[in-house]
Amino acid sequence: xxxxxxxxxxxxxxxxxxxxxxxxxxxxxxxxxxxxxxxxxxxxxxxxxxxxxxxxxxxxxxxxxxxxxxxxxxxxxxxxxxxxxxxxxxxxxxxxxxxxxxxxxxxxxxxxxxxxxxxxxxxxxxxxxxxxxxxxxxxxxxxxxxxxxxxxxxxxxxxxxxxxxxxxxxxxxxxxxxxxxxxxxx
Ligand SMILES: CC(C)(COP(=O)(O)OP(=O)(O)OC[C@H]1O[C@@H](n2cnc3c(N)ncnc32)[C@H](O)[C@@H]1OP(=O)(O)O)[C@@H](O)C(=O)NCCC(=O)NCCS
Numbered sequence: 726x727x728x729x730x731x732x733x734x735x736x737x738x739x740x741x742x743x744x745x746x747x748x749x750x751x752x753x754x755x756x757x758x759x760x761x762x763x764x765x766x767x768x769x770x771x772x773x774x775x776x777x778x779x780x781x782x783x784x785x786x787x788x789x790x791x792x793x794x795x796x797x798x799x800x801x802x803x804x805x806x807x808x809x810x811x812x813x814x815x816x817x818x819x820x821x822x823x824x825x826x827x828x829x830x831x832x833x834x835x836x837x838x839x840x841x842x843x844x845x846x847x848x849x850x851x852x853x854x855x856x857x858x859x860x861x862x863x864x865x866x867x868x869x870x871x872x873x874x875x876x877x878x879x880x881x882x883x884x885x886x887x888x889x890x891x892x893x894x895x896x897x898x899x900x901x902x903x904x905x906x907x908x909x910x911x
Contacts, residue, residue: 735840735844737837737840738836739797739798740797740798740803741797741798742794742795742806742840743794743796744793744794745792745793745794745805746794749794749802749805750783750786751779753782753805753823754774754778754779756823756825758778759826761826762823764861765859766821768859768883768884768893785807785809788810789807789808789809789810790808790809790810790818790849791807791808791841791844791845791849792805792806792807793806793807795824795837801828803833804824804825804828804833805821805822805823806820806821806823806837806838806841807821807822808820808844808845808849815852816850817852817855818845818851818853818854819854819856819857820838820845820854820856821856822837822838822841829864830864834868835868835872838868839872841854842872842873842903843903846900846903851900852899852900853897853898853899854874854898855895855896856869856895856896856897857893857894857895857896858893858896859891859894860879860884860891860892860893861891866894874896874898875898875902876894876895877895877896877897878894878895879892879893879894879895880892880893
């Protein structure tokens with residue numbers, strides 16, 4: 726996390742997190758419309774999104790405390806990651822990440838999530854990082870556990886997916902859990 730914020734970019738071991746540009750909106754819409762991705766990022770109807778989708782993306786970007794496009798160091802577009810504010814008083818932020826399927830299972834999700842959690846505590850002075858994940862998204866759940874998130878609750882049978890009811894899971898990591906983990910790492 727050593728590079729200057731003024732450059733509008735940060736780097737992890739293998740990736741660059743750079744500022745979201747207007748031209749990323751369509752690219753991200755295309756990714757959100759991918760049938761391999763959409764059921765993991767919305768509990769609404771799984772339908773092709775057009776103009777409304779663009780509006781939604783712009784709203785997320787405008788509301789975000791932190792939003793970045795993820796690229797490889799050679800400039801390949803990988804995905805998006807975001808921290809959305811909840812109640813400022815409670816220093817609680819919602820984490821999100823979406824990667825293009827051709828970049829899954831390379832460890833990028835783990836690398837970015839670790840960086841974002843570090844950033845939220847170390848630089849944004851958060852007290853907790855929260856997220857919501859759908860029961861069928863095993864790859865994401867395993868990743869979050871690996872990074873130190875714990876399950877905090879389940880909204881049972883609240884999401885209709887491909888012919889059956891599934892749970893929506895809340896997960897979180899607290900500042901002191903993150904700190905303990907950091908001490909263990911050194
Ligand atoms: C969920 C998501 C972010 C996970 O990202 P990812 O980059 O595919 O995840 P990772 O590669 O870090 O971890 C997945 C597996 O790859 C393995 N892996 C492969 N290469 C690796 C490497 N070089 N380094 C570390 N892990 C590696 C990991 O061990 C892990 O294996 P396991 O969990 O099966 O044991 C991504 O798949 C995605 O964007 N999905 C669609 C949108 C989505 O679901 N977003 C989250 C909504 S809550």
